[in-house]
Structures are given as C-alpha cells and as structure tokens.
Amino acid sequence: MIRIGSIIIFLITSQLAFGQVISKVTFEKDTVRIGELNTVTIEITTPRTGWVKSYDLSSWLDLRPSQSFYANDSIDLATAAEFDFLDINPESQVQLNSTNFTQTSNGQYVHSNSTRFVAWDIGVFDFLDPKVALDTVESINTINLKIDPLIVMPPTEFVMEDTTQVIAPLLPIIKEDKTWRDWIWIVYLLVAFLVLIALAYYFWKRSQIVEEEEIVEEIIRPAHEVALEQLNDLQRQQLWQNGKIKEYQSKLTYTIREYLENRFGIQALESTTREINDSLRSVDFDPKQTQKLNNILQVADLVKFAKANPEESIHEEFMNHARTFVKETQVEIRRELPPSNLSDIDTEEE
Numbered sequence: 001m002i003r004i005g006s007i008i009i010f011l012i013t014s015q016l017a018f019g020q021v022i023s024k025v026t027f028e029k030d031t032v033r034i035g036e037l038n039t040v041t042i043e044i045t046t047p048r049t050g051w052v053k054s055y056d057l058s059s060w061l062d063l064r065p066s067q068s069f070y071a072n073d074s075i076d077l078a079t080a081a082e083f084d085f086l087d088i089n090p091e092s093q094v095q096l097n098s099t100n101f102t103q104t105s106n107g108q109y110v111h112s113n114s115t116r117f118v119a120w121d122i123g124v125f126d127f128l129d130p131k132v133a134l135d136t137v138e139s140i141n142t143i144n145l146k147i148d149p150l151i152v153m154p155p156t157e158f159v160m161e162d163t164t165q166v167i168a169p170l171l172p173i174i175k176e177d178k179t180w181r182d183w184i185w186i187v188y189l190l191v192a193f194l195v196l197i198a199l200a201y202y203f204w205k206r207s208q209i210v211e212e213e214e215i216v217e218e219i220i221r222p223a224h225e226v227a228l229e230q231l232n233d234l235q236r237q238q239l240w241q242n243g244k245i246k247e248y249q250s251k252l253t254y255t256i257r258e259y260l261e262n263r264f265g266i267q268a269l270e271s272t273t274r275e276i277n278d279s280l281r282s283v284d285f286d287p288k289q290t291q292k293l294n295n296i297l298q299v300a301d302l303v304k305f306a307k308a309n310p311e312e313s314i315h316e317e318f319m320n321h322a323r324t325f326v327k328e329t330q331v332e333i334r335r336e337l338p339p340s341n342l343s344d345i346d347t348e349e350e
Contacts (some may be wrong), residue, residue, distance in 0.1 A: 002145045004224055021046045023055070024145040031151040034122050035294050038150075041114040042130055049098040049109050051140060056131040057090040067150070081121035088115040093133075120273055120298060124205055126150075141215025155299060162255040221261035224330035230255045231323055238313040245303060248315060253300040256293070256322055263329065273297045285329070 022045065028039035046052050063081045088094070094113065099110035119125070129144035168220040234255065239248035257276075260268035273294060280290070298317060 020141055020143050021052060021132060022143045023130055025127055025147045027150055030148050030338045031152050032243045035118060036118055037118055037299060038118050039114055041112060044111045045108050047108060049101045051134055052096055052132060053135045054093045054133045055094050059128040060090045063125050066126045067124035086116040122152045122154045124149050124151050223259050224326050225257035227255055227326045235319055247253055249303040252322060253297060256296055259326055288330055292312040
C-alpha cells in the first residue's frame with residue numbers, strides 16, 4: 001500500500017509540474033576566489049512557449065552579502081557588492097519568443113541562457129530568482145527552484161582578522177580653564193593680515209617694472225618614467241619591513257592609479273575598481289592586463305580597508321607585479337634621428 005501511494009503522489013506531482021512554469025538558476029562553481037571568472041545559467045521550463053514573454057534580472061544589480069567573513073561585522077552587509085556580468089546586461093529585460101526555446105523529449109520547452117561574471121567583493125551572496133513575465137489567460141504559476149548561495153573567498157595569501165573591538169562607555173566632558181593659548185588665534189590672524197599686506201605691496205611694486213621674461217618650455221615626463229621612479233623610491237623606504245603595511249599598500253595603489261590617469265587620461269584616483277575598468281574599455285588599454293590590474297588594486301584595498309594580514313612575500317611580489325604592469329602598458333617612444341645621422345647611415349650601408 002505504501003508503494004502504491006508513493007506512485008500516486010509521484011503521478012500527481014508530475015501532472016502539477018507539467019502545468020507550471022519552472023525557473024532555475026545554477027552556478028558553474030558555487031565557491032570562487034575574488035576576481036575569479038565564473039558562469040551563471042538561467043533555465044526556464046514551460047509547457048507552451050507563448051506563456052513566457054520575458055524575465056527580469058535587475059535584482060542582481062544590488063547584490064549584498066548575506067554573511068560576512070568578519071565576525072560581528074555589519075559593514076560589508078550594508079553595502080552593495082561589485083559584480084561584472086560579461087555576456088548579459090541585468091538592467092534590460094530579456095525578451096523571449098518561440099525561437100528561444102528547445103523542446104525536450106517529454107514535450108516541455110526549455111530556454112537556457114548563460115553569462116560569465118566576476119565578483120569583486122567577498123562574502124556569501126544569495127541570488128534572487130528572475131522575475132518571469134507570463135502571458136496567458138489560464139491560471140499558471142511560476143515555480144522557482146532553490147538557488148544555492150554563491151561563496152566568494154578572499155585571496156589565498158591573506159588571513160582575515162576580526163576587526164571588532166569593545167566600545168568603551170561615554171565619559172563626561174572635562175572643561176579646562178582658559179589660558180593664553182586660547183587667544184593665540186588672534187596673533188595668528190594679525191600675522192596673516194600683515195603678510196597679505198606685504199604680498200599685495202610686493203606684487204604692486206613688481207607690476208610697475210616691465211621685464212622681459214623667458215618662456216621656458218615645460219617638459220612633460222612620460223607617465224611610466226614617473227611611476228617607475230616612484231615605485232623604486234617606495235621600495236627604498238622599506239615601509240612594510242618596518243611594520244607600516246597599510247602606508248606601503250596605500251602608496252603602491254596611489255602610484256598605479258596616478259599612472260593610469262597620466263597614461264590613459266581617465267579619472268582613476270577617485271574611482272572604484274569597477275569604474276576604472278569601465279573607463280579603460282573606451283581607451284587603448286589591452287584587456288589582457290585587466291586581471292593583473294584588478295589583483296593589484298583589490299589586494300591593496302583588502303589590506304587598507306579590511307585590515308587583512310598578508311604574508312611578507314606578497315609585498316615584494318606585488319611590487320614586481322606593479323613594475324611589470326607599468327612596463328607592459330607604457331607608451332613606446334620613438335626617437336627620430338636627425339637628417340645628418342640618416343645620411344651617415346645610408347653612406348655606411350653603401
């Protein structure tokens with residue numbers, strides 16, 4: 001009797017599923033490292049192709065981690081994560097027609113759509129189901145199968161630390177008696193006023209004398225020369241060897257961002273990694289360098305803001321990565337020989 005009952009329940013469930021639209025979202029890898037390429041697939045099954053008109057993935061634009069890798073830390077949970085979808089734009093609805101479906105052996109129609117993506121934030125992410133738009137007069141529901149969470153891990157070179165601390169209670173304000181130091185600002189104000197008067201008199205006197213000024217041509221140094229010089233100077237300072245890891249990573253990131261501004265003419269100093277990537281797509285930047293650049297910026301941000309504790313070898317390694325990146329993306333400067341030298345070369349060849 002139990003076996004017969006199970007068969008009846010299976011047949012009823014199969015009939016119910018046959019009359020429903022089913023959506024499913026799966027990942028190629030449910031656990032990846034930050035910056036690692038992954039693939040997500042949307043699959044919609046329906047008894048009739050005309051029932052499904054479109055689906056919306058706009059909820060993927062505001063993904064936030066449901067769990068943080070920092071104990072008792074709610075900062076990561078309150079900010080939207082950075083995801084780059086390479087083959088699909090979640091801002092636009094995906095329109096469907098009969099040509100987008102493939103019929104299976106059991107008479108159902110299946111639509112499958114895959115896109116590559118990269119996650120630039122760590123944590124556990126719960127992707128929401130796509131919003132399927134139905135066009136049928138019949139009573140049809142959408143069944144959303146469970147989506148496994150996506151886990152984005154930090155780089156293997158880092159050990160995450162608990163940054164939470166016990167907050168001390170507020171103490172009453174202790175008022176001090178006024179001293180002469182409280183009135184020193186008046187002296188500073190008078191000195192500044194006298195300096196302004198002296199400067200105004202100096203420039204007025206200077207304007208009375210007409211002098212011939214030499215026009216000095218400003219020589220703009222190539223961006224890669226400046227960047228390599230700053231990297232060499234940073235290495236000589238030996239900051240991370242003396243425990244100044246955050247200062248070292250900050251200067252390293254600033255040098256690379258400044259190089260991107262001077263080399264490619266984009267606003268990199270005040271932009272996020274995602275905004276930098278978007279700007280580089282419109283200039284002559286080699287896409288093969290994207291992964292190397294993102295590793296440099298993301299790892300440095302983990303040290304500065306997440307207080308990660310990297311191994312000592314990683315500092316020298318990323319200094320070498322930064323030098324290699326600058327050398328491989330520098331502008332090739334061709335120096336033309338003067339006419340006299342060219343004629344000498346032709347004479348030697350003859």
